[in-house]
Amino acid sequence: MSELTSVPKAISGPSSFLDDRLGAGNFLKRNLRKIFPDHWTYLLGEVALYSFIILLLTGTFLTLWFKPGMEHVIYDGSYAPLKGVGMSQAYASSLEISFDVRGGLLMRQMHHWAALLFVASMMVHMLRVFFMGAYRKPRELTWLIGVILLTLALAEGLTGYSLPDDLLSGAGLRITEGVAISLPLVGTYITFFLFGGEYPGMDVISRFYSLHILLIPGILLALIGAHVVLTWVQKHTQMPGRGANNHNVVGAPFYPAFMLKAGAMFLFTFALVAGLGTFAQINPIWIFGPYNPADISAGSQPDFYMGFLEGSLRLMPAWEINLFGTAHAGTLPLSVIIPALLPMGIIMTGLALYPFLERWVTGDHRALHVSDRPRNNPHRTSIGMSAIVFYGVLWLLGANDELSANFQISLNVTTYVGRVLVLVGPVLAYIITYRICLGLQRSDAAVIGHGVESGVIKRLPHGEFIEVHTAPIDTVEDSLRAKEPVPMLPVEEDSAGIPPKGMRGPLGKLRAAMSKSYGGEKIPLDDGHGHGHDDDEHAAVGSGDDKSITRH
């Protein structure tokens, strides 16, 4: 591995200045030369980080004018169709920001677009980490923090969305209240605590305001800090191939290469948010009108990240249980509790537990720094895809009224189809993805075994035509050969037919069975030619372009 030999001037200058005073030279030297992998998917998490920064900046601007009050006021601003209408102070001040504060509408729109981008980029980032298995030891904590960040972002979005107190956000608030009050036993207390009395009360906006601008962003900031520091200290995982192994990082140093890329990424994120904020109208609260508990509009939807909850509410049949057969003894509204808690529970708990479940099944306790190609762990990839389909169907059905109105499909049909799809879709996705993964593995094996098609047709002496296959280029071969079987527990029974220790009880048997099908090599690379390549040798070749340093 090449060690650092010379330090660029731009670093040595300031760093010796600091070194002389703080003794920090070593710190800087080490960190500025930190190596970052340079595959594009590694930049998706950064989009989330930069959107968060934009949220902090634009949000702070909004706080200068926003008044989180429920006091009744008569609107007298410059939006004519609402002149003289009674509304809450919060709504009036949001209108003021939109129409009477210079740049206010742009800031509101940028804030909202950044919020959507924040959550969306977190989701894509998380999928990348999942499918590449980058959550495995030693990165479980980083992953867990990520799951908490996603959950908090949903809460942050929900509270922010409610702040302007327009008709649409009021509808969201009403559903929140409905969910809270449907909880058995504690529901009433929670609702009264949240709303300070009967719905909607006078307190909810100011309470949400403290949550939205103080508590949740504070926690988010701290956790994002922890998340980034952990990534920094543990380094990124890296794609297999090109000299990557579990002891090194291949890529470009933080300074100057990665810092430039990161800087460019921030500027592009900012440009996107500013562009959308300028040209695409979002959350036009003046059209929605002020919130009034008696009014409700067709097409009321939450922001996209809450769509899957909306969809599960819409899909759920109207079931409820009346205790002791009468509504007086208490009602358990399954039609609200199940959709509100179950999908969210399945998805978030599933995400949080996955690294630990996987390790329980594979028994893999190694620290891993090279990520998987999704096809090489077909069960994980299939589980991920079926989760996506489950989430996707719920999300889509959250907009079933728009689907129905715009594509002339009966609303009832969308609901019936959705009910079937939400159960069948994930299973189908599992099966199909699994097949595709194996197919891709097979074609990898064919590349190793027979080489790639060269396009050269040769005629053999006896007249047969064949296409000449040549060996794949090094980088491709490297990444194909980096494939390892998915680890598996020692599940084989001994000669007496007794399973190994820990695999005997019902749980142990389940574990053994899961391990057997999850782990192992499904399609071995059919090694036709050239053993003898081994990973260490490859670490030195193929990385001429990149610096690799030893992991400490």
Add this chain to the structure above:
Amino acid sequence: MTRTTAWRRHPLARYAVLVLALALIGVAYATLVQGSRPADAALASGKLDDVAQGKSLFQAHCSSCHGLSAEGTSTGPTLVGVGAAAVDFQVSSGRMPAANPGAQAPRKPTPRWVNEETTRQLAAYVQSLGGGPTIPSKDQVDPAMGNAAKGGELFRANCIQCHNWGGAGGALTRGKYAPSLNESSPQQIYEAMVTGPQAMPVFNDTTITPQEKRDMIAYITEVRSQRDPGGFGLGRIGPVTEGLVAWVVGISFMALVAIWITAKKRKKS
């Protein structure tokens, strides 16, 4: 002198013509009006012609479904008592004559024979059958005379659960839908309220006064013609299109940027 001129000059001819005319009117009166009063109105306002014209138009274009004298058939309801406003609404918006059976007759371009005059005649005919809501006057539907802010409150309280806050429309059950209000003329908006087409409830003058109806018309027409202050309106249907844009434009853009940035290889140092 021909025979006819001789007849005409006959001293009794005057009386005969008078009697004939009276008889005709009588017959027309009797056939046209089971419920008398509307025909009086038609007579009084000199629209008897319209009624007669309307009747023949009706029999040509509408009777296949609504019956020869609008009594209704298995394919169309009776129109006795629906009023001129209903006909004007249905015909001017192209809903009637209905084309193919479906959950709901959609707004569509009007056939060539439909114009202001024929519509008025059809309306007069149907009005003459059993009364019902009449076509509003120009003043009643003049947006300039309404108070948009007041209308907005009424609109939100009465209409948006079906038509959406911005009048974008929305889905109802079993393939029915509330249409977008973007193409409705002020007169059609008024008529929709007083007649309650299909799944829409009737908002008669005791629930919502004519003045309030005009306020709502003012609101609907003002908001729909407003330029979106925030850029492209994205259909004004809120979070669904916004989310779509965030993913299709936002995330794809950032992915392309990331690919572009990482594709730039460092020069060998």
